[in-house]
Amino acid sequence: MTTEIKHKVLVLLGPTAVGKTRLSLELAETYGAEIISGDSMQVYRGMDIGTAKITPAEMKGIPHHLIDIHDPQDAYSAAEFQVQGVRLIEEISARGKLPFIVGGTGLYIESLCYGFRFSEAVADEAFRSEQDAFAEEHGAEALHARLAAVDPASASRLHPNDRRRIIRALEIHHQTKVTLSSSHEAQKKESPYELCLIGLTMDRKILYKRIEDRIDQMLAEGLVAEVKGLLDHGYSRTLVSMQGLGYKEIAAYLAGETTLDEAVTLLKRDTRRFAKRQLSWFRHMKEIQWIDDFNEQNFSENFAKIRAIIAGKFLSGLEYTSEQSN
Template sequence: MKTASRAPVLCIVGPTGVGKSHVGIEVARAVGGEVVSADSMQVYRGMDIGTAKVTQSETQGVPHHGLDLVEPNESFTVANWVTHADVAIAGIIRRGRLPIVVGGTGLYIRAIVEDLDFARQAGSASVRAKWEAYLLEHGSAQLHRRLCEVDLTSANRLHPNDTRRVIRALEVAELRGQELSQTYEWRAKGGRYNAVQVGLVMDRAALYRRVDARLDAMVAAGLDAEVRQLLDTGCTRNTTAMQAIGYKEWAAYVTGETREEEAVAAIKQATRRLAKRQLSWFLRDERVHWFTVDQTGALSANDFQTICDLALQITEGIELARRE
């Protein structure tokens, strides 16, 4: 593989619950890397159980970046994440190690791979506020129907409960008179990093069973107390962080709108839908090297070695990047 002076980055992507975090840690240990989280909800402090954030012991000593960056009631955009990721990657390169970006937030990965500048995507606070008020008055289903009227492409991609992104799509449509999907360049061009993408997949039925089991484990680990703590410390139901899958459904249970078993079922269904959307997103990129994990999230020895070999092929670019 031809190397370049661009800093090398290994990206490990795939649907939620497939085992990306574990594989990222194992690869980092094998090749001398550090992990940069590409999860839009793990940036929030105090949201650990419901986001499946890795624990200190689970990291096995591998440094992690991109976790616990802001409070749940603070705004955090793709542009904010790109700024943080750039700083983290530069530091990792200076230490002579390989940056391994791990996560399922498609726009975060795309920003690294394609050098997208979301800071240039101007918004309007007044327009956003209007749609947020509309959400409060009419609910997420009606908000999503409004998006269907002006941007069916984005509406088909976004779940009605993903109100933050639905509002963003409505905002863009109103301000620019064009669909959100038309404001981004999806053609593979390459960015400022020498990025190699590794994708993890699992038999769908096995993945759904794994998702269900993980949610049961979250409940047993204290999801209820975590959500109550967030609500008690000032997070409202409309806070962006509280729109995360698992939190909004459990908050409805805490406030007496649903029963516990209904919240559990809703979270499992929403998580399965998220996994499907994430997989569809990453399958659009033909540059992703796909590997199948078993029902426990483990790779075969041969596939693990192949991923490590892909990582090692770009590590010689670390020294070139350090000299610039």
């Protein structure tokens, strides 16, 4: 994946609920950008509340790509995201706009930014079936422990419920005797793009409170009804999409396996853990300029910091529209 001219690509990343959406809209308006969603769940149609998906009205006319491109029964992968992202960066740049990747799925974003080569290990259906059967008999934690035994770094980044990715990591090690984490570390971390990576985080207690408030808001907006509608439509609980945070827990409640309070408590706990894993992944990425105290109260101050970061990184040839509009 090479280009004669390195296209400028702006990247905004951070854990769930940190406030990426509002900032991304402000930045996209300022710099004439088109947004490429770097979220592995927002690709699915009909999965809106549980993924905190931006609405068409909230987009303010700013083009958003890789949202609502798959039905829930169709699995989506980092490799597919990479192919589509490369194409979009070319197309957006050709229109004279700034490609702007926004999201929290670390593997997806890093694979696009640095042109990862994905493992050539082919699908071994017998091996996958064996691992699936093991998980069904012994539970998700036992399968996760299998991965931790051979590839602790990958295990630390994958939730025990992320069965598809856990089995893929095991499959790669089974076939190649090389761990997925070692493969990632061996990648050539030189980007084909001129990158400006901005990371958002905040005090952990504040972030966790925002996560819990967001989940309460999702419930108020109809998360239970959304999950019920998906199940009624025939989408199985075993689908990759239905294993996403919010969908798995509420589906268990609807099946009578837990109370709603128990499902919500589990969802809040697992989402906090997910945010921790997101930050762990991003902290291993290079060149990220971190805004560590991002919040609504200091939004203007941090927005000015971010503008300065972008100006210092690639102001040349990029219209600094916010200065012109002041």
